[in-house]
Amino acid sequence: MDFDKELVKGTTVPIVLQLLAERQMYGYEIVKVVNERTDGRFEWREGTLYPCLHRLEADGLLRSRWQEAPNGKKRKYYRVTARGLRELKRRKQEWTEFAHGVNMLLMGKVS
Amino acid sequence: MGRLDDFVEAVTRRLRVDPAVHWDVSREIRAHLEDAAAEARARGCSDDESVEAALSAFGDEEELAEQLWQANRRRMRLRAVATWAWRLVLAPAAVAVALALCLFSVRTIQRLIEQLPDRDAIAFFAGPDPQVDPRPGLTERELFLFEHLTEDLDDAGLLVGRYPDDPIIYAHYVRLLSEQFSAVEDVPDEEFNRWLAVLDRGKEVEPDNAIYDYLKAALWMLRGSDAEHGKGICYEYVSMDPEGQVEESCGVRLIVRDADAIARGLRELYQGIGKAHCTMHAGDVAVLRTDLWRRPETLADYVGQLAHHASQQMSHCSVLRGLFRRLPACAAWLVENGQKSEAARVAAVMQRPAAQSGADSQLAIEVLVARAGFSEAMGQAPEIYRRLGLPEEAREARGRFEQAQAAWNDIWRRGRTWDEEFERRLTQEGSIFAASWIPARVQPDVWEWNAPLRRAEHVYLERLALGLMMGAFALLTLAFGVAGLPYLWRRKGGEGWLLLLFVGWRRAALVLAAAMAPLALYWAWTRLGPADSLARSVYSGFWQRVAELAAVYVLALSASMAAAYRAVRARCAEAGMDVGPAGWLNPLRRPGRALACAAVSVAGGLVAFGIAAAGVGDLVPGLFLPLVGGTGLLLYPCVFALWQMRHVGHSSPGVVENLRSLGRGHLSLGVTLIALVGLVLAGLLVMFHAMVSERLVLQALCFVAAGVFIMVLVYVFARPAPAGPQGNRLARFRRTALRSMTPLLAACLLAFALVSHGYLDRAEAHYLEPLWQSDWRWTEDIEHSMMVEYRDYLRELNQKWLAAHPPRALPLPG
Numbered sequence: 001m002d003f004d005k006e007l008v009k010g011t012t013v014p015i016v017l018q019l020l021a022e023r024q025m026y027g028y029e030i031v032k033v034v035n036e037r038t039d040g041r042f043e044w045r046e047g048t049l050y051p052c053l054h055r056l057e058a059d060g061l062l063r064s065r066w067q068e069a070p071n072g073k074k075r076k077y078y079r080v081t082a083r084g085l086r087e088l089k090r091r092k093q094e095w096t097e098f099a100h101g102v103n104m105l106l107m108g109k110v111s
Numbered sequence: 112m113g114r115l116d117d118f119v120e121a122v123t124r125r126l127r128v129d130p131a132v133h134w135d136v137s138r139e140i141r142a143h144l145e146d147a148a149a150e151a152r153a154r155g156c157s158d159d160e161s162v163e164a165a166l167s168a169f170g171d172e173e174e175l176a177e178q179l180w181q182a183n184r185r186r187m188r189l190r191a192v193a194t195w196a197w198r199l200v201l202a203p204a205a206v207a208v209a210l211a212l213c214l215f216s217v218r219t220i221q222r223l224i225e226q227l228p229d230r231d232a233i234a235f236f237a238g239p240d241p242q243v244d245p246r247p248g249l250t251e252r253e254l255f256l257f258e259h260l261t262e263d264l265d266d267a268g269l270l271v272g273r274y275p276d277d278p279i280i281y282a283h284y285v286r287l288l289s290e291q292f293s294a295v296e297d298v299p300d301e302e303f304n305r306w307l308a309v310l311d312r313g314k315e316v317e318p319d320n321a322i323y324d325y326l327k328a329a330l331w332m333l334r335g336s337d338a339e340h341g342k343g344i345c346y347e348y349v350s351m352d353p354e355g356q357v358e359e360s361c362g363v364r365l366i367v368r369d370a371d372a373i374a375r376g377l378r379e380l381y382q383g384i385g386k387a388h389c390t391m392h393a394g395d396v397a398v399l400r401t402d403l404w405r406r407p408e409t410l411a412d413y414v415g416q417l418a419h420h421a422s423q424q425m426s427h428c429s430v431l432r433g434l435f436r437r438l439p440a441c442a443a444w445l446v447e448n449g450q451k452s453e454a455a456r457v458a459a460v461m462q463r464p465a466a467q468s469g470a471d472s473q474l475a476i477e478v479l480v481a482r483a484g485f486s487e488a489m490g491q492a493p494e495i496y497r498r499l500g501l502p503e504e505a506r507e508a509r510g511r512f513e514q515a516q517a518a519w520n521d522i523w524r525r526g527r528t529w530d531e532e533f534e535r536r537l538t539q540e541g542s543i544f545a546a547s548w549i550p551a552r553v554q555p556d557v558w559e560w561n562a563p564l565r566r567a568e569h570v571y572l573e574r575l576a577l578g579l580m581m582g583a584f585a586l587l588t589l590a591f592g593v594a595g596l597p598y599l600w601r602r603k604g605g606e607g608w609l610l611l612l613f614v615g616w617r618r619a620a621l622v623l624a625a626a627m628a629p630l631a632l633y634w635a636w637t638r639l640g641p642a643d644s645l646a647r648s649v650y651s652g653f654w655q656r657v658a659e660l661a662a663v664y665v666l667a668l669s670a671s672m673a674a675a676y677r678a679v680r681a682r683c684a685e686a687g688m689d690v691g692p693a694g695w696l697n698p699l700r701r702p703g704r705a706l707a708c709a710a711v712s713v714a715g716g717l718v719a720f721g722i723a724a725a726g727v728g729d730l731v732p733g734l735f736l737p738l739v740g741g742t743g744l745l746l747y748p749c750v751f752a753l754w755q756m757r758h759v760g761h762s763s764p765g766v767v768e769n770l771r772s773l774g775r776g777h778l779s780l781g782v783t784l785i786a787l788v789g790l791v792l793a794g795l796l797v798m799f800h801a802m803v804s805e806r807l808v809l810q811a812l813c814f815v816a817a818g819v820f821i822m823v824l825v826y827v828f829a830r831p832a833p834a835g836p837q838g839n840r841l842a843r844f845r846r847t848a849l850r851s852m853t854p855l856l857a858a859c860l861l862a863f864a865l866v867s868h869g870y871l872d873r874a875e876a877h878y879l880e881p882l883w884q885s886d887w888r889w890t891e892d893i894e895h896s897m898m899v900e901y902r903d904y905l906r907e908l909n910q911k912w913l914a915a916h917p918p919r920a921l922p923l924p925g
Contacts, residue, residue, distance in 0.1 A: 027139060028146040045148070045170035047122070050140060051178035058186050066685030074687075076139045 012052050014091035017084055020062065026075035027053060034039055052080055061087050114162050115144050121172050125180040129187040131613055134686060136179060144169065145667075199574050209865045210585070232544045233418045236571060241415030246405045256283060256396060257403045259277065275505035278317045279399065282392035289326065290426040295333045304365025306330060322391055324383030326427065327463050328376045332717065336437065338363040343440050346490035348516050351523050362491050367438040373441060373814055377457065380438075384460050387913065389429045394473020406883060408876045410571045413883075414544070428480045435465050435484025439491035445499045458495045462488035463912070469905035471828070478898040481905065482519065489515050518904055526897035536561075542568050567878040570871055576660030577867045581860065584668060588856040618678035619855060626671030626859040633663040667863070675855040679848050688844045 019030055055086050056062040063083035069075040080088065119141050126133040144165045151161035169175070229576060233241065245257045255270055256279075271284040287556035288309060295303070307330065313323035343362035367373055384387070399418055407413035438461035445454035460486050462485050469481025489512040496505035522653045537546055614622075893899050 005563070020230065026142070028143045031143075046143065046168050046176060047140075047170035047175040050143075051175070051182035054136070054179070054182035056184075058182070065681075074138075074685075075142055085160075 008044065009048075010078045011042075011095075012049070013056065015093060016049070016052060016056065017061065017080055017088040017091065020078055021085060021088055024079035026069065026077050029075075030078075050084060056084070060084075063089045114159075114166070115141065115148070118144070118166055118169075118172065122176045122179060125176060126183060126187070127503065129190055131686070132183055132190070136183065138686070140169075150393075193613070198387050204861060206274075207408045228903055231428040233414055233421070235543070236568075237411045237414040238419055241411070241418045242807055243412075243415045243419040245403050249403060252277075252280060253399075253403050255280065256399050275316070278320070279392045279395050281313055282322070283396050285309060285323070285326070286391050286393065286396075286427050290424050291429055292330060292333075292426065293872050295330055297690075300641050303330070303334065311790075317388075320389045321383030321386035321464070321467055322427070324379050324386070325389065325434055325468070328379035328383070328464075329430045331372045331376030331379060332437050332441065333433050335367060335369035336441075337366040337368065338433075338437060338440065339366060344443055344491040345495045346494065346512075348486075348490060348512075350521065351520050354524075354550065360487070360490065363436050365437060365444045367444060373444075377441070377453070380434075380464065381456075381460070381468070384463050385913075385916065388471050389464070389467035390471040390473065391477075392473075393423070393425060393427075393477070396417050397474075398421070402422045407879050408872070410567045410875055410879065412888070413567070413879055425474065425476050428476050431464070431468060432480050432484065435480070438464070439488050439495065442495045443491075443498070446495065451499055454495065455499055455501075458492055458499070462492070466905050466908050466912070467478060469902060471900065472893060472898070472902050472905075475893050475896060475898050478902050482901055482904070485905065486512075486516065519901065522897060522900045525900070528768040529897060540565065544568065563878045563881045567875055567882070570875045570878060573660055574868075574871045575873075576664055577863075578870065581864055582858065584860045584863065588853060588860055599897075614678040614682045614851065614855065618681070619858065622671060622674040622678055622855050623859060623862055625674035626667050626863060627866065628672060629663050629667040630863070633660070634870075647819050671856065671859040672896070675859070676848070678855065679851045680829060682851070683847055688847065690844050 013033065013060050016030060019025060019033055025033070027040060027049055028046075031044060032047060034042050053062065053064075057064055057078070061081060062078045063081055064078045066074050067077045119137050122140065123133055123137045126136055131175040144162075147165035147168060148158075148161040151164040152158065156164060245254065249257060251270065252274060271280055274280045288306065291298075292306070298306075310323045310327045310330075313320075313326075317323070340363050341361045342364035345359055345361040345858040347357050347359050350356045400420065401416075404416050405412070407416060438457060442454045442461060445457060447453070457655075465481045465484030465488060469478055469485060472478040472481060489508070492508040492512065496502075537594055540558075540561070542561050544560045544564050621821060680690050893902060
């Protein structure tokens with residue numbers, strides 16, 4: 001089942017932050033990991049990832065540097081800053097509460 | 112791949128206003144698309160299909176272009192501001208600051224070379240013609256006291272007329288006038304009479320001050336006679352140098368031109384004899400004037416104020432000296448002319464004017480003049496009495512002279528112990544100013560004055576070293592800027608990308624931190640560590656501080672250069688440029704070799720130091736060590752950078768290739784050893800010749816050492832640009848590096864200059880604070896010297912004399 005685009009769009013930032021908190025990655029790698037973990041159900045328009053990354057970098061949540069990838073080519077790697085980690089924590093908290101609220105409304109019970 | 116290129120260009124078109132961002136984003140997106148296409152191809156798609164798949168997964172072109180623009184807009188705006196700030200503000204400001212600091216350092220070095228060997232501390236710290244400003248809002252009277260040299264004395268006369276009851280103002284005016292008294296023999300009668308009238312008015316202003324009588328007496332006697340030095344009455348005395356030795360001194364002989372003038376002079380003299388005081392108020396004026404100075408913020412201000420004080424001509428002293436010398440000669444002349452009773456009267460009072468002026472002395476020079484006059488009059492008195500046929504009087508006079516001489520010798524002997532203490536402390540903790548300015552035989556409390564002055568002097572040296580450092584920094588920045596200019600100019604001609612490569616805020620901050628770190632560490636070392644309390648001799652302390660600072664600043668220069676280069680290099684590598692072998696232009700690239708070069712420099716300095724210490728005085732080795740090390744170290748990054756710039760955009764020229772092959776033939780250790788052996792041989796040669804002409808040879812050795820050092824650097828570090836396509840790519844990187852390092856270095860330069868200058872300003876003012884508050888505002892004050900004892904001795908004599916000869920009972924001539 002594919003997800004609604006608007007729903008996916010709202011979760012891009014915490015997902016990117018979470019993935020980069022695990023290890024540094026470049027853009028295409030992020031897309032690949034997301035696809036792997038969701039069996040391709042997250043239909044990201046790959047291009048929209050980059051404006052998101054650039055914005056997060058400008059906000060100081062990410063840092064980037066050009067580095068050689070394992071295949072020998074130069075790739076721009078992103079990693080999370082301390083500020084980014086705090087933001088991730090806040091977003092996770094927000095998501096938990098949001099999901100709890102939605103579950104209460106839609107299912108009438110706590111998930 | 113045409114389809115991919117078109118797509119990338121379409122989504123990043125709006126970013127073109129910032130070449131570096133455009134390039135960065137384009138590369139990132141292209142890399143993503145290439146990866147996606149490659150994966151599709153691996154699944155078995157054709158080339159076209161794989162590209163289409165990658166593009167369709169990437170999303171809508173228009174929407175993406177808008178999103179990328181929105182995401183990067185703020186970053187590009189900030190960078191545009193930074194670029195404009197650099198172009199419009201930072202570069203001109205850095206150049207202006209650098210030029211100002213360079214001028215300062217050039218001026219200071221000039222003073223260092225010209226003045227220090229003569230130990231003219233004033234010229235060294237405040238320049239040859241120091242200007243002193245009074246504090247604002249002075250009254251007319253205060254301004255008159257402040258400007259002790261008025262060109263128009265008629266105005267001064269009018270001004271003084273408005274303060275009829277102020278003895279200090281009047282004395283100040285007379286002292287100014289007395290600067291013209293040396294021309295008394297040639298001056299027209301009209302002018303001479305005007306002088307006499309001024310002195311007569313002085314007698315009315317201060318009826319009990321004999322100075323005006325004595326100045327008048329001196330004018331008459333100077334106008335009426337010439338003096339032949341060493342031709343007058345001779346007498347023996349016990350010397351203190353060497354102690355106990357009997358030496359002979361001879362007074363002047365009078366050649367009288369106008370006997371009437373002499374008689375008038377003697378009449379004036381007798382009028383002053385019974386008066387209680389004899390002062391020109393020079394010290395009073397000096398004290399009043401110190402209150403009119405602006406509070407000194409810098410050592411130059413303070414020294415300028417001392418110079419201002421010192422430039423006050425004590426011409427009344429030379430006039431009085433002329434009188435004191437002539438009095439015994441006058442008595443002898445009267446005896447020769449048969450005026451024996453007049454001669455006896457002169458002989459009875461001739462030591463009196465010197466004793467009076469000595470008793471009221473306020474300045475060291477006044478005591479010295481009085482002491483010389485008193486001693487000469489007392490010494491010649493016995494012979495005059497003998498010629499008058501009064502042997503009993505002569506014997507008594509001789510006894511009185513010996514007593515007076517013994518009193519002086521006692522005081523001098525006590526002063527010697529102060530001298531020994533003074534010399535000892537001067538060697539260990541003296542300031543340059545104390546060494547050159549403190550009058551001999553001062554009391555130990557001079558050290559309260561010395562300590563802050565010494566600190567202020569060290570701050571001054573730090574400022575000097577800062578100027579040198581900024582000079583080197585400014586040269587480098589300018590060199591980079593100038594080298595980058597042609598590429599800036601050619602930008603519109605084609606090669607437009609990465610006009611100014613932006614390394615990022617964090618890296619720029621790191622470069623600044625790297626530049627400031629050595630400065631901060633040195634500050635901690637000098638202010639908090641043991642360096643501040645190290646006892647050092649006055650000149651070696653001076654040079655050690657210069658050497659330390661040179662090392663610190665060179666370290667800061669190298670660190671900022673290396674950090675700036677690293678930052679630019681990392682950014683260029685990120686942007687996918689071919690940056691060549693690691694660490695081009697990085698002075699710290701090969702620590703082993705850099706250390707070897709430093710070892711050569713230090714060894715050269717040590718050899719020179721050994722030679723100098725063996726053969727010459729204290730100053731030269733101290734000068735020499737930092738000169739050798741400092742010259743080499745200071746020149747190192749500059750020469751290196753300039754040398755490397757030769758290769759920019761060129762393939763390897765023949766000369767470079769030759770040098771390279773020469774350098775390749777040696778390990779750095781081998782080069783070091785050769786350089787060392789060369790230096791030692793040169794040192795031995797110099798040691799042989801140093802006996803003949805020390806300084807020239809030492810200077811030559813300095814240049815040899817610096818030259819060898821630089822050559823070693825060139826051999827070890829020179830790396831010509833490789834030819835061919837890779838060479839072109841490298842040249843492109845180097846051009847970018849040239850442009851991009853300029854703002855970084857300029858930022859370091861500005862930060863250095865502002866932080867250091869601001870700190871030094873505050874430090875100098877802080878150290879001068881206690882000086883401003885202490886009694887030692889002017890160094891000729893006799894209250895802190897052994898002179899005060901002699902003044903008290905004369906004062907006591909004066910009291911006794913006045914008690915024995917009450918002024919009313921004094922038989923004044925009619």
